[in-house]
Amino acid sequence: VCLIPTTIGALLAAIGIAGMDRALQANIIAKSGRAIETAGDVDVVLLDKTGTITIGNRRASGFIPVGGYSVEELGRLAALCSLADETPEGKSIVQAFERQQPNREPVAVPAGAKFVPFTAQTRMSGVDLPSGIAVRKGAPDAVLKFVAQHKGEAPGELHKVVERVAGQGATPLVVAQGPQAVGVVVLEDILKAGTSERLERLRKMGVRTVMITGDNPLTAATIAKQAGVDSF
Numbered sequence: 001v002c003l004i005p006t007t008i009g010a011l012l013a014a015i016g017i018a019g020m021d022r023a024l025q026a027n028i029i030a031k032s033g034r035a036i037e038t039a040g041d042v043d044v045v046l047l048d049k050t051g052t053i054t055i056g057n058r059r060a061s062g063f064i065p066v067g068g069y070s071v072e073e074l075g076r077l078a079a080l081c082s083l084a085d086e087t088p089e090g091k092s093i094v095q096a097f098e099r100q101q102p103n104r105e106p107v108a109v110p111a112g113a114k115f116v117p118f119t120a121q122t123r124m125s126g127v128d129l130p131s132g133i134a135v136r137k138g139a140p141d142a143v144l145k146f147v148a149q150h151k152g153e154a155p156g157e158l159h160k161v162v163e164r165v166a167g168q169g170a171t172p173l174v175v176a177q178g179p180q181a182v183g184v185v186v187l188e189d190i191l192k193a194g195t196s197e198r199l200e201r202l203r204k205m206g207v208r209t210v211m212i213t214g215d216n217p218l219t220a221a222t223i224a225k226q227a228g229v230d231s232f
Contacts, residue, residue, distance in 0.1 A: 061186050123142040124143060
């Protein structure tokens with residue numbers, strides 16, 4: 001029994017603290033009582049894919065050449081593009097090439113070469129060689145645009161490879177050497193254990209889940225289906 005309104009302020013604060021304490025027991029940190037109150041009104045949750053739904057740190061698992069190139073040539077060019085790439089993905093590409101070619105000299109960049117870092121605008125990275133040849137790796141549509149700018153045309157088989165890799169839930173990175181598409185690097189993306197069960201619990205609570213990703217639509221659709229999100 002309380003006297004209203006003189007004690008209403010104290011009651012609201014107590015309710016907020018109790019809610020924060022209960023959330024903390026479930027390993028959830030709430031920064032305020034207002035956050036607890038707002039959470040009760042949430043009916044849609046947006047989840048980042050890499051590192052949230054999946055483990056993150058995608059790893060190169062294979063090289064698929066096109067246009068008459070060999071696996072070794074594709075791997076060497078992909079590794080060349082990745083020598084200055086400090087991301088786990090970039091390092092894994094170099095390591096994947098070195099595993100495939102254990103008896104060869106480590107890949108090295110010739111003197112005078114210029115690295116081109118990845119940006120959200122270009123969605124590519126690579127290296128400009130002293131010979132004038134530009135090598136790039138990145139999102140399929142971005143690299144195909146790069147090939148077209150160099151008056152080249154990608155072989156028809158490249159599109160089938162990209163679709164096949166994406167359809168398996170992996171991420172395809174296309175590698176190009178000037179006007180020529182060389183092939184595809186396969187990056188594996190692994191779901192976190194228990195993701196589907198957690199998303200199903202949210203669904204039963206009436207919360208709709210949406211996955212956010214910069215991946216190509218086919219890969220996104222496959223991961224979304226595996227995870228059990230409502231949309232992506």
